Amino acid sequence: MPHKLIGRTSVRDNIKLSEDPSYPIFKELYEKQKKAVWFPEELNIQQDALDYHTLSEDEKDLFDTAVGYFCSSELLVQNVLVNSFFPLLTDPHAKMSFSTQLFMENIHSDFFEIVLQSFGMDREKMYDVAFDDPILRKKQSLIVDEIDKISYGRIDPNSLEGQKQILRAILLNNIILEGIFFYSSFAHFFALKDMAKMKNVVSGVELVLIDESLHLQNGIEAILIMLDENPEIVEDQEYVQEIRDVILEGTALEIEYVKHKFGDRTILGISYGELERYLKYITDRRLQELGFEQEFHINENPLRFLQKEDVKKLINFFEVSSTEYTNY
Amino acid sequence: MKRTVIKRDGTEEPFRTQQIINAIFEIIQGLEVEDDYELVFLIMKELDLKVPERVTTEELDRLVLKAIEQLIPKHPVYDTLATRQLLKLINKGIDRRLDDFHDFLEQAFEQELLDERLKEFDLDLLAESLNFERDGLLGYFGLTTLNDRYLMKNRDQQVIEKPQWFFMRVAMGIGNSNEEIVKIYNKLSKLEYLHSTPTLFNSGTVTSQYSSCYVSVVDDSLDSIMDKARETAFLAKYAGGVGTDVTRIRATGSNIESLNAPSSGAIPFIKIFDTLVNSIQQGGRRRSSQVISMQPWHLDIDGFMDLRETTGNAYFRTPSLNTKLWMPDEMMRRIKEGEPIYLFDPGVCGELVDAIGDDFRKKYEKRIEQAEAGELEQFKKLDSQNFFKKYLFKLAKTGHPWLIFKDEHNRHNPCPEYSVINSSNLCTEISIPNRPDSTAVCTLASVNLSKHVNEAQDDIDWDKLEDTLEVMVRGLDNILDKNFYPSEAARRNTMDLRPLGIGMMGFAEALIDLDIAYDSEEAVILARKLGSFMREVAYRTSQELAEERGAFKHYQEMEEQGNPYDYEPRRNAVLLAIAPTASISIITGTTSSIDSYFSNLYSRDTLSGKHIVINRQLIEDLEEQGQWSDEMADTIKANNGSVQHIDELDGIIDKQLYKTAYEIHPKRQVDIAAAFQESIDQAVSKSLYIDEQLRDNMEEIYLYAWEKKLKSTYYCFIDKVVKGEKYTEKVNKRGSRKGFGASGSSADNGTPKKTDPVEEDKAELEAKAREKFGDEAVDQALEADANSCPTDPMLRRICPACE
């Protein structure tokens, strides 16, 4: 059987790095992630304490929910990685790349935990929000229920069916959860900073965004490689349609969520209408990245303030924590 | 969607597009624009997504502002419009509470916000001198910053100061006569120069603390440490940044005679300052801040360099402090020549602290001999080049400590008899003799060079520059006597030396006006000429002031003691200091200090949020060449704000003019700073911008800075390598791989469909609208009159009343 990225492995296997890696992209992504490593202590989160108490009720709710959502989701990403497909990675560089992602999720958990503590937020409530809020729960369930099906050795990774299920797991985790759901919440944070609020926390979120965009790339690469190695997968039209549908289902759930949050008002100068369009824009990007046709044909990000994340940054050091220094 | 506007009095009315359109036309008035309908259309399109079902009038005003703001990167005209809209909101808010300037003063006096003494001026005359047209000189980022933090608020935290009233209030706190106030007001309101932030905050107010910087010295005693902790607390409270030298504190393991026990060294004491500074918020307007300096021969230097590390024992980390090395020449020489350096305990080798130049070298060598002979209990010998490498790695990693050159500072000390210069301030531009009992204070202002280019744009307007500098010297000297000094040591230093700090901003902007590339020998020559001109005018004015008001006290004392200094009597011991001007260059909308443009398109993080900054000069240039378009804007964005690699601009604009910070070799950046430093009597604070590729050359770059006789360097910016996924711009991660596209039906055919409604005719548009909004909305739109126009841009295009 030809070597594939995903397959049955034993602890004896794959313990040699090669100078000429089978998947050079994962070596590259490992290097990129390594350079991106940061620590929550670099940010002066305490500085935002005064700000936190001046947030309006809506703003606070938005901020709290986003923090709570990330608190548990960061750990969820770890679970999914470890319980579903990490043991099935056959390539040592891919393992290094995905385990660096795992490490980065630790940093994120640590970061959001510090945020939670710094502002005296209700720990129980925060960690439970993703499953207590009825709409957030739908989002989490989409991921969790599917992954449960394939965890604990319930599938044969060497079969085509197994490969398909693993692909779906990676998609749910790295594309839908990290690439759509997370991106939705990022926008809420950046809107805060745009209104000059919670600047140091959001500086941390900027770093999380850099990391997550690398995780997204991990996922895209793994999926594209799997499709390459298993040309039968795309021949299964029904399966391809299902994959597209599940991405769109994720988007629909996220849209439902922002509708429920923003409803008929604007918070931080952004409205439901803009966020809906933004999510459709992000989804179109994700679809295209995997080779699908766009669904919504939105080619411009309606949240124009996010351009500020795309250009070089200059920081007034005495005023805001910097995210421009490198540890490497 | 039917939308409702909730008015201030609580009544509700339907949302009327036409009203908003009219309001936008109102702010466009008087602007030269090609197609004002197009502008309004674009703004309305942005706004439409923003307006929720129910919206208050206030929120609606803000959303209009947000909508315009979003378009700023497209063209500078949106910057002007956003400024006008914001100004309108500010004025509207104030007009509801106050009738005019007199009314403002009255309320401010009543609430004890302003100094009573301002009443003595001719308020009618001053009111008549106000010129509201000058509001138009402010840009959006500048006005936002003013509005957020600088304009005075009443006791209910409502803004009560219009921008022109603000400039006048600041002038009133500085000028000694009506005439002088008007003169200062004119200069400030035309943005020809600005005072530093604390002066803008506090001038004329009951908190008359005008100074930016304090530099204190800690002695090697518990008394002194606690004394300085107390002083720091009060200095920080009143908005100044504090620099503190701790070289004198004995090292770890040094014997404390009174206890006959070993000391725990300097680091735990530095931690006190960290805690202190962190606990004092400067009225929420600016974080209180402190920089701690240490000479690198101190035995605790390793721990000192780790203070800003983020991992390790929290007791030895100071996240709220800045740090810097106060570096003697002899150690730089050893680094350069590869000779070892030695670390000593100041508790034993105290003579090294004050010694400078050759004197330091001799004393240092003597201690080395003793060390090698085994006569010193505590010392360390290090490979100097390893030390320097390690230091520069820390600098790149943590941004600290900065590198400041002790001997170059002291070589130019005009008052060596008063004291040596013990380190510099937070922003590294101050160079004033100070002692444990005399804390240096500096009050700063910076000339905006971009407003001093002649009309033909072929030279500096030297006469105007001279005039501005004279006003600045006199104004700053006035301030010294009106200033509130938070400590006696600070008052003493000012009264003895009367130091001023005149600096510059807008140097890079002026260069482009003059068609001089920042990265050129010509720029270095102009820098040298400007520095020497500033010195000449400032010194002459100060000498004139000495005749009117007397020379500074220490000068007189030396004369009385029969040991006079060998220079003409002047009012101020030092006068020039080039500060980073981070905030005030934003207010004036120019390039900061003597730095180049950071980039042609970048975002800036401040207390007032995150703002996109575009190089207006480049856009104007491109527009003249017919090259500015949305596509060009995107290309520049995709190039991270650089135009150097955009081939289609070859031969169209002079690309050299628009190099960004990382594209100018750090040595050239040093050359510019060095050219100014030749004449600046205090220091030039120079941040260095180093491209990732030059990271291995840092040793060479910093040695060069020392050899070129810079007194100070400041932040070291290294271009960040890993960036997040671009948010607003697509990046092809898939390459030529087909992915799911290899499948049949839902595959991507490669070219995204274009759905720009502009290209469709009306029938198609109507059909589409019916699909999107349903028949009811479309029929309504088709029959709309001026008051019921739809907001959606698509619907608006089929609405007869909107045509």
Ligand SMILES: [Fe+2]
């Ligand atoms: Fe994460």
Ligand SMILES: [Fe+2]
């Ligand atoms: Fe992640």
